[in-house]
Amino acid sequence: MTVDNYIGGEWRPPASGRRVPSTNPARRSETVGFAPDSDRADLEAAVAAADSARRAWRKLAGAQRGALLFKAADLLESRMEEIGRAMTREMGKTIGEAKGETARGAAILRYYAGEGMRPVGDVIPSTDADALMYTTRVPLGVVGVISPWNFPVAIPLWKIAPALIYGNTVVWKPAIETAVTAALVMECFHAAGFPAGVLNMVMGDGAVIGQGIAEHPGIHGVTFTGSNAVGKRVGQIALARGAKYQLEMGGKNPIVVAADADLDLAAEATISGGLRSTGQKCTATSRVIVVRDVYEPFKEKLLAKIKSLRIGDGLDADTWLGPCASQKQYETVLEYIRKGREEGAELLVGGERPGDPALADGFFVSPAVFDRVTAGMTIAREEIFGPVLALMEARDLEEAIELANDTDFGLSASLYTRDLANALTFARESEAGLVRVNAETAGVELQAPFGGMKGSSSHSREQGQAAIEFFTEIKTVFVKP
Numbered sequence: 149m150t151v152d153n154y155i156g157g158e159w160r161p162p163a164s165g166r167r168v169p170s171t172n173p174a175r176r177s178e179t180v181g182f183a184p185d186s187d188r189a190d191l192e193a194a195v196a197a198a199d200s201a202r203r204a205w206r207k208l209a210g211a212q213r214g215a216l217l218f219k220a221a222d223l224l225e226s227r228m229e230e231i232g233r234a235m236t237r238e239m240g241k242t243i244g245e246a247k248g249e250t251a252r253g254a255a256i257l258r259y260y261a262g263e264g265m266r267p268v269g270d271v272i273p274s275t276d277a278d279a280l281m282y283t284t285r286v287p288l289g290v291v292g293v294i295s296p297w298n299f300p301v302a303i304p305l306w307k308i309a310p311a312l313i314y315g316n317t318v319v320w321k322p323a324i325e326t327a328v329t330a331a332l333v334m335e336c337f338h339a340a341g342f343p344a345g346v347l348n349m350v351m352g353d354g355a356v357i358g359q360g361i362a363e364h365p366g367i368h369g370v371t372f373t374g375s376n377a378v379g380k381r382v383g384q385i386a387l388a389r390g391a392k393y394q395l396e397m398g399g400k401n402p403i404v405v406a407a408d409a410d411l412d413l414a415a416e417a418t419i420s421g422g423l424r425s426t427g428q429k430c431t432a433t434s435r436v437i438v439v440r441d442v443y444e445p446f447k448e449k450l451l452a453k454i455k456s457l458r459i460g461d462g463l464d465a466d467t468w469l470g471p472c473a474s475q476k477q478y479e480t481v482l483e484y485i486r487k488g489r490e491e492g493a494e495l496l497v498g499g500e501r502p503g504d505p506a507l508a509d510g511f512f513v514s515p516a517v518f519d520r521v522t523a524g525m526t527i528a529r530e531e532i533f534g535p536v537l538a539l540m541e542a543r544d545l546e547e548a549i550e551l552a553n554d555t556d557f558g559l560s561a562s563l564y565t566r567d568l569a570n571a572l573t574f575a576r577e578s579e580a581g582l583v584r585v586n587a588e589t590a591g592v593e594l595q596a597p598f599g600g601m602k603g604s605s606s607h608s609r610e611q612g613q614a615a616i617e618f619f620t621e622i623k624t625v626f627v628k629p
């Protein structure tokens with residue numbers, strides 16, 4: 149598939165005429181599509197289209213905007229198989245996960261479609277008995293959406309849907325690695341009949357189009373998910389020109405296994421939270437902090453289960469673990485594995501290219517478990533974004549919680565215990581935006597606020613009702629007859 153930009157309600161080739169391939173990480177010789185390598189002229193056209201559409205769009209009733217989101221949801225759902233397959237072929241996650249994410253995308257669109265009919269303000273008693281004082285919400289104007297490849301449907305939709313329902317128009321820059329998936333999502337919006345210019349998509353290099361969005365004076369708010377390095381830069385650029393910004397970045401998420409935990413369930417949650425999507429979730433489990441009394445039995449169960457995971461092309465129905473999403477991710481993961489060994493952690497299993505010749509052309513790494521990891525090691529501190537688990541021992545639950553909080557990040561944290569007092573202590577003490585007891589670190593529900601503490605985010609929240617805080621501003625109105 150040759151992908152075009154989508155600007156002002158039309159598919160348009162990039163002004164430069166240049167395109168870059170999107171390849172299959174399970175078979176690097178296979179090209180899935182060609183994405184536009186756009187330049188600033190394309191971005192200018194998209195911002196101009198979004199700007200000219202925004203006054204009419206904000207004037208529509210919320211229910212009218214919602215009706216279009218409902219249509220887009222139906223279309224997305226009807227193309228779940230096709231979109232799921234494109235996602236698997238472009239970034240490697242298993243077809244089950246990819247279709248599940250597409251279904252989640254439809255649910256996100258429906259949730260925000262309903263928001264068009266919900267209250268947006270309060271009536272506040274004025275000290276003047278004759279006056280009416282109330283708050284309402286107004287859109288920011290044009291919103292820039294910069295999204296990554298790891299959830300190429302869900303993440304952009306949980307940004308685009310609230311942006312649109314609250315009356316903003318959008319310029320979206322998807323990750324080029326998942327260009328075809330993004331174009332299929334965009335086709336659903338096009339077929340739903342959104343007015344021209346309300347949603348625009350421009351693909352290109354992050355340093356050109358992503359940075360261009362951060363810098364553009366015609367873009368009033370920027371919402372970003374991706375790496376910490378890029379996120380911080382986007383935030384600084386937006387701040388310097390007075391634009392609103394929202395950053396969702398990395399995690400170094402711990403699972404804590406208490407002495408009274410159900411060890412089978414804890415091992416399953418460690419595997420599911422740490423290794424699904426090949427560990428490429430910002431909510432992925434990467435530090436496994438186990439209380440001394442159960443360290444050895446837990447480790448035994450974990451290793452036994454990991455050895456049974458089937459690695460392969462995500463399109464094969466019996467594959468559990470696909471490849472890393474790109475050569476860059478693959479090399480990063482191997483580099484962290486090398487560093488882990490060099491710094492003295494013991495590699496118990498995995499961390500190598502699987503022997504199966506059928507996998508030789510892909511970016512596959514067998515799931516790695518490091519033992520005896522200490523808090524100062526690089527693999528305990530930096531986000532790896534790959535199938536790597538770091539086992540750490542704690543004297544007791546108190547020390548486990550201290551270790552869990554000993555990180556620059558604060559996205560998600562999980563505890564396995566049967567003791568209610570432990571659960572409540574963990575919920576109170578965890579420095580994370582998402583705390584889960586007897587559930588894996590990953591697994592975000594679209595109707596609840598999502599975001600991190602410390603270096604994981606810009607301290608705002610996405611999804612659920614919380615999204616209104618970023619995508620609107622409050623206007624306080626005082627009317628005296």
Ligand SMILES: NC(=O)C1=CN([C@@H]2O[C@H](COP(=O)(O)OP(=O)(O)OC[C@H]3O[C@@H](n4cnc5c(N)ncnc54)[C@H](O)[C@@H]3O)[C@@H](O)[C@H]2O)C=CC1
Pocket residue numbers: 294295296297298321322323324352353354355356357358359360362373374375376378379381382396397398399429430477480531532533
């Ligand atoms: N929080 C999360 O969900 C994600 C975290 N990551 C982390 O980032 C690491 C690197 O992955 P990448 O794909 O390279 O992430 P990235 O941060 O470079 O990419 C995310 C988005 O930002 C855009 N971008 C790149 N440079 C930009 C710039 N200078 N200005 C504005 N936008 C720019 C990209 O084109 C993409 O759309 C991963 O190993 C992982 O640790 C990556 C993707 C998602």
Ligand SMILES: O=C(O)CCC(=O)C(=O)O
Pocket residue numbers: 298299303373428429430431589590591592
């Ligand atoms: O855990 C999830 O479902 C969402 C993870 C996420 O938001 C991310 O990886 O960026």
